[in-house]
Amino acid sequence: MSLENRIKDIWFGNSCWKYPLLPLSALYAAVTSVRRFLYRRNILKSYRSSIPVIVVGNIMVGGNGKTPVVVGIADYFRKNGFRVAVVSRGYKAHPPAYPYEVTAESPAEHSGDEPKLILKRTGAAVIIDPVRSRAAALAEKQADVIITDDGLQHYALKRDVEIIVMDGIRRTGNGHLFPAGPLREGEWRLKCADYLINNGGEPRDGEVPMKLEVDGVLPVDETLSPLPDGAEIIALAGIGSPARFYDTLSGMGYRIVRKVEIGDHEKADISLLLQAEKDYPLVMTEKDFVKYAGCGLKNSYYVPVSADLPENFYGELLSKVKRLSAGK
Incomplete structure (x- = not known):
């Protein structure tokens, strides 16, 4: 089990690993x-x-x-x-x-x-x-x-x-x-x-x-055609709860064939993204999009949401x- 999944299991599951950490929580x-x-x-x-x-x-x-x-x-x-x-x-x-x-x-x-x-x-x-x-x-x-x-x-x-x-x-x-x-x-x-x-x-x-209401799936390059329904995609979510974003994309009918795993607020290597979008359309959160705007992405999309x-x-x-x- 990865460290991230271990933490989730401790915080949101029934893991007994929380007990050794309780003294640190008391200090906190x-x-x-x-x-x-x-x-x-x-x-x-x-x-x-x-x-x-x-x-x-x-x-x-x-x-x-x-x-x-x-x-x-x-x-x-x-x-x-x-x-x-x-x-x-x-x-x-x-x-x-x-x-x-x-x-x-x-x-x-x-x-x-x-x-x-x-x-x-x-x-x-x-x-x-x-x-x-x-x-x-x-x-x-x-x-x-x-x-x-x-x-x-x-x-x-x-x-x-x-x-x-x-x-x-x-x-x-x-x-x-x-x-x-x-x-x-x-x-x-x-x-x-x-x-x-x-x-x-x-x-x-x-x-x-x-x-959270999805406001569509928008291309990072306005000359790009709309993303077809049911398309196979690569998903990128540098946010605190990436699973929620993945579920949103799946609920919209897109098929996630690969995930670009990065941490909250982190930035992926742009060369890796440029290579990835050659295989499948790359779909990211709007928070990620602002980090890659102007980086030359051509087959990428972002998903704005509103409260x-x-x-x-x-x-x-x-x-x-x-x-x-x-x-x-």
């Missing part, structure tokens, strides 16, 4: 508890922005669908007259300096994949910095509201609204903190958020239902932020 819990206490007591300082801050995050390691939610909220607020800035850590990004404002010309190596995707989909200002409070200080000069992509545990930035996105199928796994389980914070944290979004599962009381959320969720969130803006 102690460290994070002390850190939260220091912020609550104002011993460690938090930055309070002059404009409302919405945090979109999760308590579980890995991807749970946060970025489509950020895109959906940013798009909704912009359509309702708000100037929006999105703040991100910029995981795997290597900009020349921080804070770094992403532009359409920014190389993916500078911006990271998710910030580049958010800019492409929303047109909002996108600023990356591991110190999100520093990014927020820059963002508030050009926006009416700040949305942070992840950052629920980044207590150095005060927030006005917390939104937790949960994988509705896996939920909290075995319920243990890292490394014995997949949790960054305990399940108690779910009760603290303003909104708990259930991505793809049966929502429980008080949870906001969400589904399908209730209209009353957006309306209530907008009203809340308007009240916060008036109060500030």
Whole structure:
């Protein structure tokens, strides 16, 4: 069994290998508890922005669908007259300096994949910095509201609204903190958020239902013909839950003959992709696409997705932020 599958078995199965890791989880819990206490007591300082801050995050390691939610909220607020800035850590990004404002010309190596995707989909200002409070200080000069992509545990930035996105199928796994389980914070944290979004599962009381809607299969080169129904393909998914992407493609009728296995946010060797697409069409996530745009791919496609959320969720969130803006 591979290391990745072993971890999944520990976190989401009944593996007994979690027990030797429980002392490390207890240490992790102690460290994070002390850190939260220091912020609550104002011993460690938090930055309070002059404009409302919405945090979109999760308590579980890995991807749970946060970025489509950020895109959906940013798009909704912009359509309702708000100037929006999105703040991100910029995981795997290597900009020349921080804070770094992403532009359409920014190389993916500078911006990271998710910030580049958010800019492409929303047109909002996108600023990356591991110190999100520093990014927020820059963002508030050009926006009416700040949305942070992840950052629920980044207590150095005060927030006005917390939104937790949960994988509705896996939920909290075995319920243990890292490394014995997949949790960054305990399940108690779910009760603290303003909104708990259930991505793809049966929502429980008080949870906001969400589904990821596929927006088609688009060619990376606009001169390329549409991908035929039922085509044999090679699939690429550098995301936290690649199995979900593979299931989506299979559900659309495509036959996956090969998978390009890379880690979350990782980038494959472009020469390997150029060779692969000579055999079969290469289909990737939109998050992957932003990393390979302009690399000369000719027989490749990407699959954009959107968060399908209730209209009353957006309306209530907008009203809340308007009240916060008036109060500030």
